[in-house]
Amino acid sequence: MKRTQRFKRPIKPTTTIIKAKPRKPKLQSQFQAEPTISNPFSFEKFPILTPDFYQIDALDLAPRLLGKYLRRDEVVLQITEVEAYRPNDSACHGRFGITARTAPVFGPGGHAYVYLCYGLHSMLNIVADKEGAGAAVLIRSCCPVSGLETIQQRRGLKTEKSVLLTGPGKVGQALGLSTEWSNHPLFTPGGLELLDGPEPENILIGPRVGIEYASAEHVNALWRFAVAGSPWISAPKNSLRPP
DNA sequence: GTACTGATTGGCT
DNA sequence: GCCAATCAGTACC
Numbered sequence: 001m002k003r004t005q006r007f008k009r010p011i012k013p014t015t016t017i018i019k020a021k022p023r024k025p026k027l028q029s030q031f032q033a034e035p036t037i038s039n040p041f042s043f044e045k046f047p048i049l050t051p052d053f054y055q056i057d058a059l060d061l062a063p064r065l066l067g068k069y070l071r072r073d074e075v076v077l078q079i080t081e082v083e084a085y086r087p088n089d090s091a092c093h094g095r096f097g098i099t100a101r102t103a104p105v106f107g108p109g110g111h112a113y114v115y116l117c118y119g120l121h122s123m124l125n126i127v128a129d130k131e132g133a134g135a136a137v138l139i140r141s142c143c144p145v146s147g148l149e150t151i152q153q154r155r156g157l158k159t160e161k162s163v164l165l166t167g168p169g170k171v172g173q174a175l176g177l178s179t180e181w182s183n184h185p186l187f188t189p190g191g192l193e194l195l196d197g198p199e200p201e202n203i204l205i206g207p208r209v210g211i212e213y214a215s216a217e218h219v220n221a222l223w224r225f226a227v228a229g230s231p232w233i234s235a236p237k238n239s240l241r242p243p
Numbered sequence: 244g245t246a247c248t249g250a251t252t253g254g255c256t
Numbered sequence: 257g258c259c260a261a262t263c264a265g266t267a268c269c
Contacts, residue, residue, distance in 0.1 A: 083261070091261070101254065119252030121262050138261060169262050179253095210261050 046195040051187045054109030058084040058128035058135035061109070063203055063225045065126065065137055069195040072175050075147030077165065078197060080232040081140040083208045084223040085125070087133050091214035094134030104183040106134045112192060114172065114182040121169030122177045126186065126194070140209070140224070141166045142174070143232040166234040202228035204240035 046069055054061060062084040070077045085092040093115065094105045104113045105127055113125040113136050125136040142165045144151055151165070151174045152158050165174055175192065186194040204226045211219060226233045226240055233240070 085261075093261080096254095096256070099254075115261085116251095116253065118250080118260060118262050120250070123261065125261085140261085163264095167262070208261070213260080 046197055048189060049110075049187060049194050049196055051108065051110045054126070054128055054187075055130055056109070056128065058086045058137050059223060061126070061128040062137045062223065065139075065194075066203060066225060066227050067200050068197040069145060070124075070139070070142065070171075070175065071193045071195055072191065073147070073150075075150050075175060076145040076195075077142035077151075077171065077174065078145050079139055079141075080143050080230045081166075081226040081234060082224070083138040083140060084128075084135070084225075085138065086135045086223075087129075089135075089214075090218045091208060091211035092134065092136070094136075098134075101182075102134075105136050106132055107183065109133075109135075110185060110187045112177075112181050112184045112186060114177050114179050114184075116179055117169065122172035122179060122181075123168045124172050124175065124177055124181075138168055139171050140168045141226070141232050141234045142171050143230065144174075162231045162233075166232055168234070200227040200230075203243065204228050204233075205243050206240040209234070209236070 049068070053064075062082045065079050065082050068079050070079060085094070087094065089095065092105075093102050093113075096102075098106050101115060102113075104111055105125075107127060108131040109126075109128045111127045113127050114122050115125075117123050124139045126139065128135040128137055144160070144165060148160070154174055154176055155164055155170065157164055165171060177192070181192060184192055186192060205222045206224045206226075207220055207222060208224050224240070228242065
């Protein structure tokens, strides 16, 4: 059976009286209200980031990516959760050296590195540091800023709740990415771009997710970063703490 | 709310 | 041949 086929819920008997529940007031807990879904995105205020922004250690770049905007056409996502992967890191894809897949990781910072995970999910990373370093930052979660309908269509989910964009596979899907986007420059207009954005007031840190195969030192390293107070954070949340 | 599990494909140790 | 930087559906509490 295809994944896309959805389980149909049984139709409720027509005799059931459904009372209209009083709606909860909408939570204004999203990270930054500046541009919102209903408030179209203004490009002038948030210039595209230049290559020099990326030429630093992935551990420094990762928290600086929080609050920045990923844009592809009308879809704009604000980054809310990231993880750093570094040279000599037993969890980094670059740990076996340059291969056809990982070559972009060893290129200069400012490019995308997109790989297929579990044969299903396109995971977006942002290459960090100087050419030859072999470092990147995984984008784990985002908050929708514009293009909600396109995001929902690509995700196959008609919701504004956080399930829409909390998880690296979901971010890749929402942006319509495939491995063909690997090595795409984020500092040139067109395609996928990274725009400047507001710095979060507070951040959370924790160990990275899904890297149990790595050495203890790297499993325990607190190289995951998230925007404090944002609902747009993937599971597990209980391992995140203030620095 | 949490727990478990099957899906699916390319890269490599 | 093994297994991965995951997700969504289902069952049960």
